[in-house]
Amino acid sequence: MIPAARAAAAIEVLADIDVRRRPAADAMKDWGLTHRFAGSGDRAAISSLVYDALRRKSSSAWIMGEATPRAEILGALRQTRGLDVEALAALFSGDGHAPAALTDAERARLAAADLSGAPPHVAGDFPEWLAPQFEASFGDKAADEGRALAERAPVDLRVNLLKATRDKALAALAYLAPEPTPFSPVGLRIAMRPDGRAPPLASDPAYVKGLVEVQDEGSQLAALLAEAKGGMQVLDLCAGAGGKTLALAAAMENQGQIYAADPDAHRLAPIFARLARSGARNVQVRAPKGPADVLADLEGRCDLVLIDAPCTGSGAWRRNPDAKWRMRPGALEQRIKDQDETLENALRFVKRGGRIVYITCSVLKAENEDRIAEFMARHDDFLPVDAGAEARSAGLPALAEHRSPFGPGFRLSPRATGTDGFYVATLARV
Structure with a gap:
């Protein structure tokens, strides 16, 4: 043609x-x-x-x-x-x-x-009904953040430390000209082709053999900030296709135990092939089974509960630009309800001294800091972990400057960090 x-x-x-x-x-x-x-x-x-x-x-x-x-x-x-x-x-x-x-x-x-003269939602290419949410989240930078979310995204890869080093992966993929990601020590970035097409990774031996996984740098950072360590009991409560589960398994060096769960069995389905390819051996998949409580034995046992919360996905608009135009106000209200319910559900699994890591791929304050603030108002036995200290402890000191101005946690966005939009907050049970 x-x-x-x-x-x-x-x-x-x-x-x-x-x-x-x-x-x-x-x-x-x-x-x-x-x-x-x-x-x-x-x-x-x-x-x-x-x-x-x-x-x-x-x-x-x-x-x-x-x-x-x-x-x-x-x-x-x-x-x-x-x-x-x-x-x-x-x-x-x-x-x-x-x-x-x-x-x-x-x-x-x-x-x-x-x-010239275009309102922020036009200049930033986001739905008009979300303008108040963007203003609450970004102030006078709403249009700039929207424009960054309207750019093409690169292809980010996470090096699977169970099978390779970053140098080994760089060499294996040299023909695609990968570059190390700016923040994640296990990330590679490959530019999109001028025509907007992604590189052919699905058939590449480095991917097929599990040396690398496709994962945005922001998602990698969220998993690294969780600081999962060998010997821990970890519950990935909204594991989906398993991207963060795999990252946690690599960080734990196959020691300890990760339980991958999700209320939607169809979302969990891809995790099995990904686990086999990755070489991760410390993951139990807990798929839903009708009315049975498949997580009952984990009550009060977990050192870490990771919540990759259901959200609007506004942080991933670079990759799914049609999603922002199909979303309606009722979707945001429903997601906020889902987030609150998921946080409450996580309570029963966290032991004293354990942590909840709350993650969204949203840039909206209503889904992020506001949810954490309301959760802490309901539960005085949880305290926020200082973002600066967390960044240093996780070996990611440069992230400290991206702590949220609205409360606990970190804010990542294409404009600020060159990643997809993510929010990450850690709460410790005292």
Whole structure:
């Protein structure tokens, strides 16, 4: 397919997303099934353009003066690909399978590409209903934080210390030009290709053999801050696919015991293959079994309870830009309820002197510091661990400057730390 036809296809996919209100990945899959002439390179290029358009959906509508799939693609090509008016006119020519030719009004708006006077939610490309939440979380930097969340994310890898050193992994993946991550001592970072495509890791021997796992540096830091050590009894209460479970197992050098649990058995399903690949031997998976309490024997026994809490996922918008436009206010309210319930559930497992590490991949204060403040107001037998001391103890002193200004814990974000957005707070039971 020629570039102009790819642009037309991206407009078609965006229209389907708007009409049917569904994930971009589903819309792309259906488009591919009904357009089998498109090769893998075409589908990847179209997908990249769709995701770029979703990243800049609001600002593109402002620039173009209308919120349509065509305007979103034009805005994305102008903002993220740097195409000037003439280059865009060559793509939008109306010839063959190309989109209709640019109008004079479109030419004028593209030439100006003006966001001056745009409100923070437009300049930052986040939903308008979240503007008060962003202001509460970032103040006058809300638009800047939103823009950083609208950028493409690199591919971060965690070196599995059960099987390799960082130097060994760097050598094995040298053809992909990885770089050490700035904060995590076990992280590697690989830049996305210019077309927005990720490197081919799934078939790489270093990945297949378990030397590395895909994991954002922010997620790696959250696991490192937990300071899981050999001999501990650790409960990963919301383990999901097991990314942090694997990181904890490596930190514990296969000593002690980790219990990986999740209320959703389907979310846990991928953990088994990942455990086998990683070489982790100190993990018990406790999948839900109907009404049975599969964690009853852990009451009052755990040195560490890790809560990777259910959240809006606002910190991962770089990787899932369509999620921010599908989210509704009711989702935030539900997540806050889930977070409070999960914190309360964790209580019964933490022994005296043990710790809760509360983690979200959200940048919203309402899901982070506010939840911890309300939990501590209800339970005076938990005290926050000082973030500066925690950073030094975990061997991550540079993180001390990223302690939250709103209460206990750390705030990570693409703008501040170059990671996905994460919040990490540790509470000790006295």
